[in-house]
Amino acid sequence: MGGYGSGRFSYSGRRPTTSQRFALDARFLHRHGMLREGGRFSMAVEYANGPVADIDAFYTRGGVRMAPAYHSRDKRPYLRLDDLLVEWTDCNYGGSRPWFICPRTGCGRRAALLYWASGFACRHCLGLAYDSQNEQPLDRLSRRVAKYRAKLVVRDGVPNQKPAGMHERTYFRLLGAIDNAAEEAALYFHAL
16 A cells, blocks of 8 residues: 555656657757858657658748658658747857747747647647656655765765765765665655
């Protein structure tokens, strides 16, 4: 009765996550010079868990113009894509940052990432959650412990020495955090 994973949140009731969708990242495109006049790029995306589509795009002043998508296998056009508007904002220390404007009707939100679901949209329009929002308490606890242990030199699952360059106070704080997480896990299992 009531083991690990039981509770009010079932796996089937979880929202789809951003990691389960193809993402188009304005920051990545800008970093690699594709958001300059005449910049071109291609991508292959899966359309509604069906065939993979090849999409060609190029940057024009003010946005990303998408060519119609084609089936990867038989090269037939099957999906018309909307062009994506790009808005630029100034950064505090010079330069500028690109943002996509969500193409869904009624949204218009600025987003660095647009996700694919039979067309591009922001995560709010698609109702996508981050992976961490679907975690159970023990999953969150184990992720936190893994983050602490990654900062330490660990041998056989036990942190055995302070990494070079780490302050002693930081080292003991991380050890204490790992111990606190172990106690928290014990209390969680005791409560079940």
